[in-house]
Amino acid sequence: MRKLSLLLVFVIVISIFAVGCVEKVEAPKGDSGAEKDEVIKIGVFQPLTGANAAGGALEKEGVELAHELYPEVLGKKVELIFVDNKSDKIESANAATRLINKDKVSLIIGSWGSGFSIAAGEEIKKAERKVPAIGASCTNPLVTKGNDYYFRVCFIDPFQGNVMANYAYNEVGAKKVAFIIEKTNDYAVGLAKFFEDTFKELTGDDKAVVYEAFYNTGDQDFTAQLTSIKESGAEAIFAPGNFTESALIMKQAKELGIELPILGGDTWETPEVIKIAGDAAEGVVFSTFFDAHAKLTDTTTEFLDAYKEKYDKEPAAVTALAFDAYILALDAIERADSTDPTAIRDAIAATKDFPGAAGVVTLDENGDAVKSAVIKTVKDGKFTYLTTVDPAK
Amino acid sequence: MSFSIFLQHLVNGISLGSLYALLAIGYTMVYGILRLINFAHGDVFMLGTYIAFYAMTSFFLPWWMSFLIAIALTCIFGIILERSAYRPLRNSPRISVMISAIGASFLIQNLAIVIFGGRPKAFPIAPIFSRILNIGGVSIVSVSLIIPVITAIALYILNYIVNHTKVGMAMRAVSRDYEASRLMGIDVNSIISFTFGTGSVLAAIGGIMWGLKYPQLIPLMGLMPGLKCFIAAVVGGIGNIRGAVIGGFILGLGEIMIVAFSPALSGYRDAFAFVLLIIILLVKPSGLMGQNTVEKV
Structure with missing residues (x-):
């Protein structure tokens, strides 16, 4: 018995080492x-x-x-x-x-x-x-x-938020939007704020964001937030956040019978989004940097x-x-x-x-690139190029 | 809030709650027999889901066969875990066993990261589980209807085993007193192995249901559900199987309703579980359904 427990301790110690050493990066040689x-x-x-x-x-x-x-x-x-x-x-x-x-x-x-x-x-x-x-x-x-x-x-994110707000207003024709924001992620919180500023300006309506809810990184159930969106009168959902949670949001929205367009940011462009959300990813729209088909x-x-x-x-x-x-x-x-x-x-x-x-x-005076953004959607299980948005001069 | 929206929230809460309940039963059963909080329960749950995933995607087995294999392998894994991590410490102070459980939990998690990789995997779903039904304005996925049924069946079978079979009688005897049971001719070790096997089967079923509802597998997926279901078990009265189900439903409904009625608080839904735990420990430490045990001297 004691041997067995010793063995287990040994295995635990070894495994901690093993985890520490995985994909160890070769130290570069400093002096040439x-x-x-x-x-x-x-x-x-x-x-x-x-x-x-x-x-x-x-x-x-x-x-x-x-x-x-x-x-x-x-x-x-x-x-x-x-x-x-x-x-x-x-x-x-x-x-x-x-x-x-x-x-x-x-x-x-x-x-x-x-x-x-x-x-x-x-x-x-x-x-x-x-x-x-x-x-x-x-x-x-x-x-x-x-x-x-x-x-x-x-x-930078203010531009990305601006691009998506414009898309929601001009292309989707939405006058009211709902937010689901990954609260523990600076990127998502920032993006939502910049979207909100632009969208309020475009609609001239201070109450254009009719619903705002949050989630934590790692959450898996969003049915409560999505159900409330159903009756909020929103015409589009903006859901900036990590791709894993976002994929579940798309899936659960479909399961709840929500047919509103779902918009997001550049983090969504990973194959996992399509694999996890499946059919539910069809039609989601997000902004990103580049598309291989738009040379x-x-x-x-x-x-x-x-x-x-x-x-x-x-x-x-x-x-x-x-x-x-x-x-x-x-x-x-x-x-x-x-x-x-x-x-x-x-x-x-x-x-x-x-x-x-x-x-x-x-580069502008802050050292940020002033360049166009690409808007993509998911069509037939593939990321598909929609349009390019040039920066405001 | 319109009535149909309220109903929708209620349905969401019940479907989440029954999932918590399913997992909490496994926690509470092991505790009831061994007085051991099996912190690795959430990781056994994760492992069961991954086995089902690989059976479907790497071996191309039909879903029902994959589920059966996952349940069987997880059951064996649970028994091995008990033999290697808990049995050697049977006569040690309880705190040693608990530390061993935490160690086993970390070991499984980290091995899973090494073996399965950290990127999320998509759990394949058979169409029968993903059909969307619309009943009077309330949308529901078929798996959300299946989960409460499975929870009810698991509860019934477990109740039957514990209260109406010979093994169950032995389990109850072991939970009262190891030594006396041994003297009465009960093979304590095999009863404990049986308990762990059953607990792991419940974890595997819970994991598969979780995968069907939230089809995203990561090695740390057992962590938060594990903690929450432990809380559900404590709220219901740890060691009490029916209490665990009630605790699971309270937790699931509570989490959904807090977001439904107050979107501004939606970032704090995890906190709800822990606040509930603190309140229960202050007001009724033995849990809603738990009996106050009298310490015999």
């Missing part, structure tokens, strides 16, 4: 010795393990693909240094410090997830050695706000061909954005004609009409 000036180092921090590992992997693909196509700049080799932020805000801050002080990179790319980017941004701002950073798909305004060294190649620039074609050849599947929007972050970085280094981080920073800030795979990038 003699050829120090011959390489330009670009640091990439991403969630490669933990809850957001899937998102991090998609962005890593994009950076690696771009690196394969463009391995050199100013006649020097580019060396990529990947650091895992373990889907954790504190680890993200550590990753940024490490890339700046230990690896002495010239530029940082990352991270999937606005929260991780914001945490790393604080370190980038505080660091003595100033290094510019480019975010790929982090859409929360706070990533670049008040940080002169953080830029991004994607649009935005020549770079899009180049990216699609290269991606197809290497991975033989359809690329995700965030992969295209990560690709853009890398080629924009190289373009800025070339324009700066220097590896000095401050010179590179100034070059990035001056970016105008840069043709990326996911659209033309022009």
